Amino acid sequence: MSDLYLLYAEAINEAEGPDGANSGEMFEYINRVRARAGLEGVKESWSAWARNANAYEDKTRMRQIIQQERMIELMLEGHRFWDVRRWKTAYNWYSTPIDSWSVLETPPSLYYMRREVYNQKFGIRDYFWPIGSDDLNNNPNLVQNIGW
Numbered sequence: 001m002s003d004l005y006l007l008y009a010e011a012i013n014e015a016e017g018p019d020g021a022n023s024g025e026m027f028e029y030i031n032r033v034r035a036r037a038g039l040e041g042v043k044e045s046w047s048a049w050a051r052n053a054n055a056y057e058d059k060t061r062m063r064q065i066i067q068q069e070r071m072i073e074l075m076l077e078g079h080r081f082w083d084v085r086r087w088k089t090a091y092n093w094y095s096t097p098i099d100s101w102s103v104l105e106t107p108p109s110l111y112y113m114r115r116e117v118y119n120q121k122f123g124i125r126d127y128f129w130p131i132g133s134d135d136l137n138n139n140p141n142l143v144q145n146i147g148w
Contacts, residue, residue, distance in 0.1 A: 002036070002073045005029040010066045017059035027056075030066065033073055085127055094122035123147065 012026040020026075031041040039045060042065060047053045055061040070083055084090040098118045105111055125147025136142050 002033045003070075003077075003079065005033050006066060006070045006073065010063070010070075013059060013062050013066060018057055018062045030069060033069060037073075088127070090127065091122050094120055094126070096120070 006029070009026045009029045012020065012022050016022055018026065027042055034041060034045070040048075042056050046056050046065070052061065056065060067083070067087060067089075071080060074080070074083075084093050097116045098120060099114045100117045102110055102113045102115050105113070125145070128145040128148070130148035131142055131144055136144060
């Protein structure tokens with residue numbers, strides 16, 4: 001249900017912004033998700049604790065707040081993969097190296113040293129998947145996706 005609430009709030013923000021006709025409904029649904037976790041509402045929390053206390057009044061910053069709420073609430077439920085692609089922020093998340101600890105070190109004090117495990121790359125082409133060659137052969141009107 002949290003997924004639907006946050007998607008609806010995101011849609012209202014994109015359509016009207018935080019000062020639109022349905023902004024009260026947008027904040028209501030975000031606050032329902034936050035209340036289930038025992039948190040105060042968006043306006044109350046951001047006004048009291050955030051560095052930018054009025055962030056919820058701006059459409060772009062409200063988008064970031066909703067994205068943050070989705071990332072926290074839907075963690076480990078498989079939504080992040082699709083969300084970061086839909087938001088076009090996958091490049092920021094998937095272009096960083098993956099680090100780990102050195103678990104095979106003999107002195108235990110060296111265990112906490114960070115080691116780069118894999119240097120992942122993410123480009124524009126990775127937002128799209130390739131169209132299968134059978135589909136391309138069957139339909140000459142199809143054009144392969146960018147980068148494939």
